[in-house]
Amino acid sequence: MKPGNILTILIFLSTSHSWGSTQFTFKDFKFSPGKTCETGWIDSSFCEATMPKPWTESEYQAMSTLIATVYEGKLPHFLAQILENGFDTFYRYSFSFQRRDQNKYERLDFVGLWVWGVDKSINIADGILNSGDSPLLDPYSKIDIRVFSVFHEMVHAFSMKLAESKEFLDLIGWVPEGTGHIIRGIAPEEMVLAMTQMKKLSNEKKYEELLKLNREFGIKHGFPSAYSMTIPQECFADLAAYIYLDPKVDEYLKPEWIAWFRKNVLN
Numbered sequence: 001m002k003p004g005n006i007l008t009i010l011i012f013l014s015t016s017h018s019w020g021s022t023q024f025t026f027k028d029f030k031f032s033p034g035k036t037c038e039t040g041w042i043d044s045s046f047c048e049a050t051m052p053k054p055w056t057e058s059e060y061q062a063m064s065t066l067i068a069t070v071y072e073g074k075l076p077h078f079l080a081q082i083l084e085n086g087f088d089t090f091y092r093y094s095f096s097f098q099r100r101d102q103n104k105y106e107r108l109d110f111v112g113l114w115v116w117g118v119d120k121s122i123n124i125a126d127g128i129l130n131s132g133d134s135p136l137l138d139p140y141s142k143i144d145i146r147v148f149s150v151f152h153e154m155v156h157a158f159s160m161k162l163a164e165s166k167e168f169l170d171l172i173g174w175v176p177e178g179t180g181h182i183i184r185g186i187a188p189e190e191m192v193l194a195m196t197q198m199k200k201l202s203n204e205k206k207y208e209e210l211l212k213l214n215r216e217f218g219i220k221h222g223f224p225s226a227y228s229m230t231i232p233q234e235c236f237a238d239l240a241a242y243i244y245l246d247p248k249v250d251e252y253l254k255p256e257w258i259a260w261f262r263k264n265v266l267n
């Protein structure tokens with residue numbers, strides 16, 4: 001399995017809260033080949049960075065099966081808000097990409113799944129789908145890590161604003177530091193050390209050890225993962241994903257965090 005199944009990126013999007021009472025399901029989302037440089041992308045570097053692919057029937061089935069159990073008949077407001085925000089299509093690419101200065105695109109080999117606020121897309125690269133019959137499992141809940149990854153991205157599509165709200169930052173203990181935030185009571189050097197170790201494991205393709213360290217470091221500090229301690233947006237997405245998907249989450253997270261997410265996100 002490629003590390004794209006583990007690492008995700010996020011990009012700005014805006015949101016509003018005015019959902020109706022319609023019950024949405026995962027089937028309300030569309031599956032489309034990725035976009036091409038001929039269909040509106042403004043720089044040919046896009047075509048060198050990635051390649052759009054059609055969804056094969058088996059990929060579609062795998063993805064549907066993977067996610068249907070998570071969403072079917074559940075979380076109507078969460079799904080309705082994602083659709084209202086314009087994130088209604090899963091696009092398929094060979095590789096993930098990011099846009100740099102002057103609209104130059106470059107390949108990101110370590111990302112398998114990402115949301116992009118520019119065109120309101122949920123994007124999937126080969127890495128997330130090509131793990132065969134033995135996918136990586138979360139070391140604590142034993143749930144397929146791809147399920148966490150998809151859920152995590154959907155939380156970004158649900159709201160970036162809430163992750164930047166004073167209410168959320170105060171709840172968790174994020175305090176301003178320089179141009180960003182740090183978690184009150186966590187030594188920055190300790191974070192740097194954990195991130196360095198994780199990067200090393202990723203480079204060595206030791207993904208099971210990477211997942212274990214990610215979870216152990218986070219849980220030691222009362223978080224679900226080390227990744228959730230990097231920036232508020234990733235904290236928000238990882239907390240929501242683990243609170244919803246890990247049945248053991250009340251063993252290591254504060255009850256008031258769990259209650260806040262169930263009230264404000266997971267409904």
Ligand SMILES: [Zn+2]
Pocket residue numbers: 008009010152153156233234237
């Ligand atoms: Zn993320």
